[in-house]
Amino acid sequence: MRKTSVSSSIVLNSGPVTLVGGGQASIEDLSEALKIAPICVAADGGAALALRAKIPIEALIGDFDSVTAASLLQIPPDRQFKISEQETTDFDKALTLVDAPLVIGVGFLGGRIDHQLAAFSTLVRFAHRPCVLLGAEQIVLVAPPRMSIATQAGEVVSIYPMAPVQGVSTGLEWPIDGLRLDPTGRIGTSNLATGPATLNMESPNALLILPRRLILPVVQSLLHPDAAGWPLRAE
Incomplete structure (x- = not known):
């Protein structure tokens, strides 16, 4: 049984977590990710897709500049974690506050090129936190x-x-x-x-x-007990 806990600053999970962003993604994309990583965390405007799919949101993390008031009303206040600083993206904020062996990101590919570039930068900067972004193809x-x-x-x-x-x-x-x-x-x-x-x-x-099509074998490889990971980058 997976154990999940949420504190004021972090989501802890013993298994993989799905992180949904506000970019291009479908309910089918989210469903595919959740089959592998059944805990759902939303990064700001990504809450809309999770709510539309009727998926419980374990935590909503971001500066809340793109999540709607209607979405906030559907998420328990104790699962909302607003981080107002503008030095980092919502993906940065969420990825650094999710402590899990693997994150599958949905809604971070497609759409605006600058958002995709920012997501790629986040992946590399926090390479010690394994994350796979799921796109249309x-x-x-x-x-x-x-x-x-x-x-x-x-x-x-x-x-x-x-x-x-x-x-x-x-x-x-x-x-x-x-x-x-x-x-x-x-x-x-x-x-x-x-x-x-x-x-x-x-x-x-x-x-x-x-x-x-390789998402499942890639995830299995990253989660294998003998998988090698990257250390935290030196400041």
């Missing part, structure tokens, strides 16, 4: 130190560097071994799998973009 996560990926031949595997990074791979048409990936230089988008693939990365500076 793809999933996005920080490439972990090592991972086996159940790709099929011909599937697109993109490795996008958010800062200089190196790694090694197997099962890709264009291996990344010996390459220095850099957002202002060589990037690793639109690679193709030749079958099951593996990645080993030297630092938490690369986004891994995969077909949406």
Whole structure:
């Protein structure tokens, strides 16, 4: 049985948590995430989708500049956590206040490009908190130190560097071994799998973009007892 507790500043859960944002997402997207991560936390305006789907909200976190008054009336006050500072995004606020082995983010891809870029920055900055963003056709996560990926031949595997990074791979048409990936230089988008693939990365500076169908095996890999994670970044 999953144990969940909420304090004034954090959500603690022993299993994966779904975090819903206010971007483009459907009830079907949220339902798919909840099958894997059944506890729902809303980041500000993401409450609207959860309420429309009639999903109980464990906690609402954000600066409340996009959640409606009507939504707030449907959420118990003791589950509302308003953080008024404007130095961080609602995704930042929510991700840092959710203590769980994995977060699945719904409503953070699609729509405004600046919002997506901000979400990618958050993923990399808080790489020690594993998070998979679910989009209409793809999933996005920080490439972990090592991972086996159940790709099929011909599937697109993109490795996008958010800062200089190196790694090694197997099962890709264009291996990344010996390459220095850099957002202002060589990037690793639109690679193709030749079958099951593996990645080993030297630092938490690369986004891994995969077909949406792989969300369950990716989550299972990240939650495996032997999975390697990234440490908290040094200040």
